[in-house]
Amino acid sequence: MNRGDVILRPSPECRLPIERPDAPRLIEIGFGNGDFLVHLAQKRPDALVYGIEVSHTCLEKALSRVKLHELENVRLLCGDARFLVRECFADNSVERIYMSFPCPWPKERHARRRVTSEGFSGSLASVLQVGGVFELATDEGWYADEVAEILGAHEALRMADRKLNHRRELTTKYERKWLEMGKDIHHLYFEKTALWSVPRMVEGSIDDMHVRISPAIPVSLELLNETVTGQTGCARGRHGEDSHWAFRGGFAATDGTLLEETICSDSGYEQKFYLKIVERPECTLVKLDGVFLPYLTPSVRFAIEDAARRLQKR
Numbered sequence: 001m002n003r004g005d006v007i008l009r010p011s012p013e014c015r016l017p018i019e020r021p022d023a024p025r026l027i028e029i030g031f032g033n034g035d036f037l038v039h040l041a042q043k044r045p046d047a048l049v050y051g052i053e054v055s056h057t058c059l060e061k062a063l064s065r066v067k068l069h070e071l072e073n074v075r076l077l078c079g080d081a082r083f084l085v086r087e088c089f090a091d092n093s094v095e096r097i098y099m100s101f102p103c104p105w106p107k108e109r110h111a112r113r114r115v116t117s118e119g120f121s122g123s124l125a126s127v128l129q130v131g132g133v134f135e136l137a138t139d140e141g142w143y144a145d146e147v148a149e150i151l152g153a154h155e156a157l158r159m160a161d162r163k164l165n166h167r168r169e170l171t172t173k174y175e176r177k178w179l180e181m182g183k184d185i186h187h188l189y190f191e192k193t194a195l196w197s198v199p200r201m202v203e204g205s206i207d208d209m210h211v212r213i214s215p216a217i218p219v220s221l222e223l224l225n226e227t228v229t230g231q232t233g234c235a236r237g238r239h240g241e242d243s244h245w246a247f248r249g250g251f252a253a254t255d256g257t258l259l260e261e262t263i264c265s266d267s268g269y270e271q272k273f274y275l276k277i278v279e280r281p282e283c284t285l286v287k288l289d290g291v292f293l294p295y296l297t298p299s300v301r302f303a304i305e306d307a308a309r310r311l312q313k314r
């Protein structure tokens with residue numbers, strides 16, 4: 001079993017490899033050490049089980065478990081589930097989504113970090129199949145109430161059940177910890193009741209992510225540093241995304257092309273990557289450097305266009 005067969009990096013267009021199209025899809029958000037994910041994959045050999053985690057350490061732990069149990073039906077994605085669930089999964093494509101003991105971020109100033117904040121209910125309503133279920137386990141009563149209110153208010157979701165101290169077949173690492181401390185465990189189940197869709201922020205293809213400056217302008221590191229580096233910008237994406245970008249530093253690559261370190265954010269989802277400035281006889285190209293390609297969000301497009309504009313205005 002190869003690492004690359006289990007840990008998937010979606011394409012810049014947020015596409016996942018097409019495989020077993022008829023298999024049911026299950027997702028676990030924030031799988032931690034991977035206990036529950038492995039249990040799920042063993043119980044549902046008919047399904048493809050996707051785990052989404054921000055922590056690289058957790059990803060490696062889960063990969064070891066998946067290899068140990070020789071599970072062919074697990075796929076791991078690294079990143080923020082709020083972005084990846086919406087952008088990588090099609091409408092009506094997921095049977096069930098599990099999230100056990102997410103950090104509730106109790107301070108009000110951290111509320112935006114909660115997985116269930118802002119657009120999450122729309123994403124769930126979009127990717128779940130009608131009749132599909134989102135299952136949440138939490139040790140915080142106030143958080144369970146908040147999620148019940150937010151998700152329950154969505155017109156395509158209904159809270160199908162809420163249980164206190166229900167015992168699932170497998171307890172997760174955090175569940176065991178909270179049980180030992182004598183805490184109550186809240187289980188919430190939301191069912192999708194009607195078709196729903198949300199706009200995706202990733203649009204277009206990698207082939208059109210460049211700006212041609214024609215005729216070619218001679219670009220030097222000095223010019224890049226004078227016109228682009230240190231500049232920032234902001235704009236609204238087509239679907240109202242709050243997009244920001246900043247140019248962090250120009251470098252000359254060994255092959256003579258120029259690179260600009262760029263940081264972008266779309267409604268709080270951050271990415272870092274390099275823009276590449278290439279001089280050709282007929283034009284100068286501003287494009288994405290291929291070593292680490294970002295997802296094609298509005299801010300990435302804005303940044304490419306802005307860098308090209310600034311270079312042309314020299």
Ligand SMILES: C[S@@+](CC[C@H](N)C(=O)[O-])C[C@H]1O[C@@H](n2cnc3c(N)ncnc32)[C@H](O)[C@@H]1O
Pocket residue numbers: 029030031032033052053054055058079080081082099100101102103115172173174175
């Ligand atoms: C408290 S742990 C719970 C782990 C596991 N589910 C359990 O019950 O033992 C929360 C997990 O969610 C992950 N996480 C936090 N925010 C996330 C996000 N936005 N997307 C994906 N994973 C996230 C963290 O890295 C962490 O592993």
